[in-house]
Every structure is written in C-alpha cells, then in structure tokens.
Amino acid sequence: MAEDTAQEKTEEPTAQKLKKARDDGQVARSQELPGATVMIGAVSAMVLMGGWLLENLITVFKSGFIFDNKTLASPQLLPLTFGTQAAEAYLVIVPIFIVTVVLAIGASGATGGYLFSLKSIAPKASKINPMEGFKRMFGTKALVELTKAILKFTLVTGVLVLMININLDQLVQIGRMPLEPAMQAAGNLVVQSALYVTLSLVAIAAIDVPWQKHEFTKRMRMTKQEIKDEYKDIEGRPEVKAQIRRRQREMSDQRMMGNVKDADVVITNPEHYAVALAYDPSGDGAPILVAKGADLIAARIREEATTHGVHIFQAPPLARALYYTTEVDRTIPESLYVAVAQVIAYVFSLSSVQPGKPSMQRPRPEVPPDMQFDERGRLIVQ
Numbered sequence: 001m002a003e004d005t006a007q008e009k010t011e012e013p014t015a016q017k018l019k020k021a022r023d024d025g026q027v028a029r030s031q032e033l034p035g036a037t038v039m040i041g042a043v044s045a046m047v048l049m050g051g052w053l054l055e056n057l058i059t060v061f062k063s064g065f066i067f068d069n070k071t072l073a074s075p076q077l078l079p080l081t082f083g084t085q086a087a088e089a090y091l092v093i094v095p096i097f098i099v100t101v102v103l104a105i106g107a108s109g110a111t112g113g114y115l116f117s118l119k120s121i122a123p124k125a126s127k128i129n130p131m132e133g134f135k136r137m138f139g140t141k142a143l144v145e146l147t148k149a150i151l152k153f154t155l156v157t158g159v160l161v162l163m164i165n166i167n168l169d170q171l172v173q174i175g176r177m178p179l180e181p182a183m184q185a186a187g188n189l190v191v192q193s194a195l196y197v198t199l200s201l202v203a204i205a206a207i208d209v210p211w212q213k214h215e216f217t218k219r220m221r222m223t224k225q226e227i228k229d230e231y232k233d234i235e236g237r238p239e240v241k242a243q244i245r246r247r248q249r250e251m252s253d254q255r256m257m258g259n260v261k262d263a264d265v266v267i268t269n270p271e272h273y274a275v276a277l278a279y280d281p282s283g284d285g286a287p288i289l290v291a292k293g294a295d296l297i298a299a300r301i302r303e304e305a306t307t308h309g310v311h312i313f314q315a316p317p318l319a320r321a322l323y324y325t326t327e328v329d330r331t332i333p334e335s336l337y338v339a340v341a342q343v344i345a346y347v348f349s350l351s352s353v354q355p356g357k358p359s360m361q362r363p364r365p366e367v368p369p370d371m372q373f374d375e376r377g378r379l380i381v382q
Helices: 002-006 015-023 032-048 050-064 069-073 075-108 130-138 140-166 168-174 179-220 224-235 238-260 296-307 316-325 334-352
Strands: 265-268 273-278 288-294 311-314
Touching (some): 015 224, 032 075, 140 179, 168 179, 238 273, 238 288, 238 296, 265 334, 273 296, 273 316, 273 334, 288 296, 288 316, 296 311, 311 334, 316 334
Parallel strands (some): 265 311
Antiparallel strands (some): 265 273
C-alpha cells in the first residue's frame, strides 16, 4: 500500500516535462473555443456589414432572374452566366469568410499555443493496439467528448427549434413578400438565430477551456520518484553542471566583492594577486581574509578598494603567501601573524597621524621560508 501511494501522480508537472510533452505534440487544446470564436466573428461581421451585405445579395439575386435574348437563344451560355453570378455572390461574402478564417487561426492557439510536431502524427504501436483502442473508446475522455457532443447538439437544435416556433408566422409570410423585404426579413432571422446559437456555443466553450487545461495538467502530473529521476538526469548533464558551477562562482565573487568595502587593507602583488584583510582590534581573533583574487578578480578588488577608500599595500611575497594558504572568510595562518600585524599597524597609524608628528615608517614584512610562493603557486625552495 505504501508503495502504491508513493507512485501516485500527485506532483505538478515540471517545466522539463511540459517541454517534452509539447515537443511530442501534447498541449491543452479546446476544440470548442475556435468554433465559438468563429461564430462570434461571423455574427459580428453580419451585424456590422448587414446593410451592405444585404444590398449586394439582393442585387445578385435580381440579376439571377434576368436573362437577355442572347443568353436565351444560346443555352450553352447559361453555365457561364450562372458561374458569373456565383462568383459575384462569393465576393459579397468574402469579408465574412476572411474574418472567420483569421479568428479560427487565432483561436486555435489561444489555449495551447501554436505547435507543429511530426511526433504527434508519427505511427505508434499504441494507436493500432486493439486494447488501447477500446480504452480510448470507452475511457473517461471519450465519455466527456460524447457528453459535449450531445450537449452541443441539444443546445443548437433546441435554439433553432425555438427560433422556428417563435418566428413561424414570419417565415410563412416571407414567401409572400417582394424580394427586397423578404431578403431583409430573412437576413434578420438568420442573424438573430446565429446570435442565439453563438451564445450556446460560447457557454460550451467557457466550460470546455478550463476543463481541457485541468485534464491536461492532470495527465502531466508526476510521481515524486519521476521528479527525483528527472532532477538527477538534468543535474548529471555536463553542460548543466558547468552552468551551475559558473553561477556559483559568480554568486561567490559578488558576495566576496561586497566584503572589500569592510576590509582594513588590501595587500597586492601589485598586479597579479590581491587579498583583502579585516581586523577587529577590540577582539581576540586574528585578521580574516575577506576577499582574494588573481588577475581580473585582483583588478576588481583593487577597484573596489579604491572606490571605498581602503588602503592598498604592495607586498608581493606576503600577497602570494596569503592567496595560496588562506581561504575566504578564514583567519590567516599563525606563521604570517607578524608580517600581517606590521602591515595593519602601519595602515592604522596612517588614519591616526597628527599634524607635525612623523608618521610610522612603511614596513617591509618578511614572509617565513615555508610560506614563500612563486607566481605559479609553487613553494620556493631555499
């Protein structure tokens, strides 16, 4: 029981899982939204262009009942005449056609975005597996789709039947009206009926869109073990490891640079190495190395020190010794206490010197033989 519980898909899908699903052609998609959007666009276009549309359709209808003597005498010209009239009628409804096509394309990507994936149409064994076919036919998704189809058919049919019953007398009268009033009355009925059908489709789409998103998220859910395996897989990639290390170095460098302003002295090589030291005279601890770097990092440390008024002291052997023996945020080695103490005492004396009194002579700190390193970090053999 515990093992089954552990395998339940209770976790939200990760970005990696959603990306893989999208690459495979799996996205949340509502088939009802484009249909409702197209109907909205068509009805809106008919309302906005109703006068122009009706006027041109009446003109086309009138011309369809008028034949000249040449056409009547030559029956072979009738197909051309009918073709011309059909083309004219088509040109009248082209604006509505363009609006519906644009809205259909726009609405198709409203829920899951636009996607073209060959994997979704590639042949799969599961698609020809009879057992899988039965699961799709009698599964929950099939039941939901059947319910939606019945609901849509019922709503649309009910709306149309209701409109016919309400306007039955007017429909009968249309056959007795002249052409123009009949066309106007028919147009009003078509627009009114399309409006109510559209409202029913919008209601279905309003239910279907959140349902499709919920079902897609539910299908994409993962077990805790899947998340762990995915994390291990991503973490194990060389490029991801390199990116993580680079980001860690950047964060460490930023934090280290922030410590330079609190340092008491920066000891340099003078160009290749720089170490920043902080010392609390009221405490019992030894000086702490708060930042260190070589080459470009060393240059940045010197710039930060200059910006914040931290004294820079050139002592190449001492700078290399501190760089190679002490980590950031660690106290300096005991064997370097004397050399560092001389430098710190000198720096402190500069801030307390009084006018007319001689300042402390600049020290020349000596580094023990076992702490002397060359430019490559190798101990210098005495």
